[in-house]
Amino acid sequence: MPPELLVVSNSPDRTRAVAAALAELCRPGDLLVLTGDLGAGKTAFCQGFGAALGVRSPITSPTFTLHHRYEGRLVMHHLDVYRIEQLDETVELGLEELFESGGVTLIEWGDTIRPALPAQYLELSLELGEGDDDRLIRIGSVGDSWADRMAALIEGLARRGVATC
Numbered sequence: 001m002p003p004e005l006l007v008v009s010n011s012p013d014r015t016r017a018v019a020a021a022l023a024e025l026c027r028p029g030d031l032l033v034l035t036g037d038l039g040a041g042k043t044a045f046c047q048g049f050g051a052a053l054g055v056r057s058p059i060t061s062p063t064f065t066l067h068h069r070y071e072g073r074l075v076m077h078h079l080d081v082y083r084i085e086q087l088d089e090t091v092e093l094g095l096e097e098l099f100e101s102g103g104v105t106l107i108e109w110g111d112t113i114r115p116a117l118p119a120q121y122l123e124l125s126l127e128l129g130e131g132d133d134d135r136l137i138r139i140g141s142v143g144d145s146w147a148d149r150m151a152a153l154i155e156g157l158a159r160r161g162v163a164t165c
């Protein structure tokens with residue numbers, strides 16, 4: 001199994017389809033770390049993920065509030081740590097409790113607080129492509145919590161018409 005999957009997205013809907021393929025494989029306690037520039041599509045991804053988890057309320061960017069909580073098949077914690085300047089500010093986020101609470105946690109800009117992250121998570125990096133709507137999405141497992149789900153992920157992406165390489 002490759003350590004990293006690459007997916008090309010050419011629309012917000014395609015990015016949401018990638019998110020849906022991941023949402024169906026999520027387990028209690030999972031963490032997804034989203035990286036990528038401003039406007040890369042991290043929140044768009046989280047919206048697709050939440051919709052696929054069965055969240056009915058609108059999913060909005062938690063840039064100013066840092067943390068939104070939604071009810072779906074699993075509880076979804078949506079964080080954006082862009083405004084965190086120092087690692088010790090992450091204490092207030094109560095990350096450990098979130099990870100142990102049985103929900104699934106998505107952190108936008110999570111790479112900026114890497115020392116505060118657990119040993120196992122899935123990292124999604126979104127890069128802007130040539131066209132306005134083009135994005136390259138890299139999906140990599142940090143630690144092995146996702147290793148046994150990568151084959152199922154490729155299958156779920158293919159079912160949604162999303163090719164991987």
Ligand SMILES: Nc1ncnc2c1ncn2[C@@H]1O[C@H](COP(=O)(O)OP(=O)(O)OP(=O)(O)O)[C@@H](O)[C@H]1O
Pocket residue numbers: 009010011012013014015036037038039040041042043044045061108132133134135
């Ligand atoms: N292929 C694509 N995937 C995701 N979003 C796309 C794509 N093509 C265009 N977009 C648009 O790009 C924008 C992405 O905005 P979004 O808020 O999701 O980015 P972000 O990475 O969360 O930014 P920020 O760092 O400010 O939180 C949206 O307006 C979305 O419609």
Ligand SMILES: [Mg+2]
Pocket residue numbers: 042043044061080108
């Ligand atoms: Mg965002």
